[in-house]
Structure formats: structure tokens, C-alpha cells
Amino acid sequence: xxxxxxxxxxxxxxxxxxxxxxxxxxxxxxxxxxxxxxxxxxxxxxxxxxxxxxxxxxxxxxxxxxxxxxxxxxxxxxxxxxxxxxxxxxxxxxxxxxxxxxxxxxxxxxxxxxxxxxxxxxxxxxxxxxxxxxxxxxxxxxxxxx
Numbered sequence: 001x002x003x004x005x006x007x008x009x010x011x012x013x014x015x016x017x018x019x020x021x022x023x024x025x026x027x028x029x030x031x032x033x034x035x036x037x038x039x040x041x042x043x044x045x046x047x048x049x050x051x052x053x054x055x056x057x058x059x060x061x062x063x064x065x066x067x068x069x070x071x072x073x074x075x076x077x078x079x080x081x082x083x084x085x086x087x088x089x090x091x092x093x094x095x096x097x098x099x100x101x102x103x104x105x106x107x108x109x110x111x112x113x114x115x116x117x118x119x120x121x122x123x124x125x126x127x128x129x130x131x132x133x134x135x136x137x138x139x140x141x142x143x144x145x146x
Contacts, residue, residue, distance in 0.1 A: 001040050003027060005103060007047055009054060010095040016048035019058075027104055034067040035115060038076075041103060045084070054090040054097055059083070062107045069114040070123035079110045 001024040007017075022040035030036065045058035060081040068075055086102045 003100075005043065005099045007054065007056075007097045007099060008095070009049065009090050009097055012047065012049055014049065016046060019043065019045045019047055023100065023103070027100060028062060028107060034069075035111065036065050037062055038065060039063040041107060043084075043103060045099075049090060052089060052091050054088040055085075056087070056099060056102070057083075057085045060103055060106055064111075064115075066115040068117040068121060070116050070121040072124060073117055075115075075117040077115065079107055081106050081110055 001022050003024045003026055005019070005021075005023060007019070020043060022042045024040055025037050027041055028037040040062075042061045043058060045056055048055050060079075062079050063076060064079065065074060065076050067073070084103070084106050086099070086106075088097050088099075090097060
């Protein structure tokens with residue numbers, strides 16, 4: 001897999017081009033131990049030059065492994081960006097444009113802040129509900145006696 005998506009503007013077809021493929025996982029290196037990308041960033045893009053502007057539109061997908069923020073279990077999920085759009089300035093001197101950072105930023109902006117394994121995840125059972133502390137029984141008995 002490629003680590004960058006670079007468009008050869010100088011040799012691009014004036015009718016535009018369709019680009020599809022996947023970028024390596026290293027494109028989305030995160031400093032988060034609870035969310036990790038896998039399987040590469042997949043893209044299907046249409047690229048067209050309008051005068052001095054390169055317009056890029058299409059869809060992106062990236063798979064992640066994460067720890068559920070409610071129950072703490074590992075799970076996999078996919079971030080999908082169905083309406084990716086970006087434009088770049090491209091004058092007559094521009095030969096190549098690197099789209100990698102725009103693709104990366106779009107995926108990162110669509111990551112959930114608190115990923116959950118499923119919408120109805122009940123979370124971790126509270127320790128207070130699951131275990132009784134007999135030290136409080138003495139105080140409970142005091143109030144029952146009066």
C-alpha cells in the first residue's frame with residue numbers, strides 16, 4: 001500500500017480522473033492507545049482541474065479497533081466519509097499535489113469522541129451495585145432502631 005496520495009497535475013487528463021485505492025495504516029498514526037487504525041485508508045475520488053483549482057470529491061473509509069468507552073471491551077468499527085470534498089490551488093508551475101493530509105484530516109474529524117461498541121451498550125456494572133460493604137450495616141441498624 002502507498003503512504004501518500006499524490007496527483008500528477010501536469011499529466012492529468014483535462015476531463016478529470018478517477019482515483020481509487022488504499023493508503024497504508026501509517027497515514028493515520030494516532031497518539032491514542034484506545035483507538036488504532038487497520039486495513040488502510042480506502043478512497044474513491046474524482047479529480048478535476050478547473051483553471052487554477054484542483055477539485056477533489058469522493059468517498060473515504062477507514063477501519064479502526066477501539067476500546068468501548070462504556071464497557072471497556074475491544075471492538076472494530078469503520079469511519080465513512082461519503083461526501084469528501086477539497087480544493088487545491090494549482091497554477092501552471094504545479095506539477096504534483098499531495099492529497100494525503102486532507103484525506104487524513106477528514107477521517108480524523110469523523111472519528112467519534114467516545115467510541116462505543118453498540119448504541120445500547122449498558123457499560124460496566126457499578127461496583128456499588130454489585131458488592132455490599134458490611135461496614136455500613138452498623139450505621140443502617142442505628143437508624144432502624146429509633
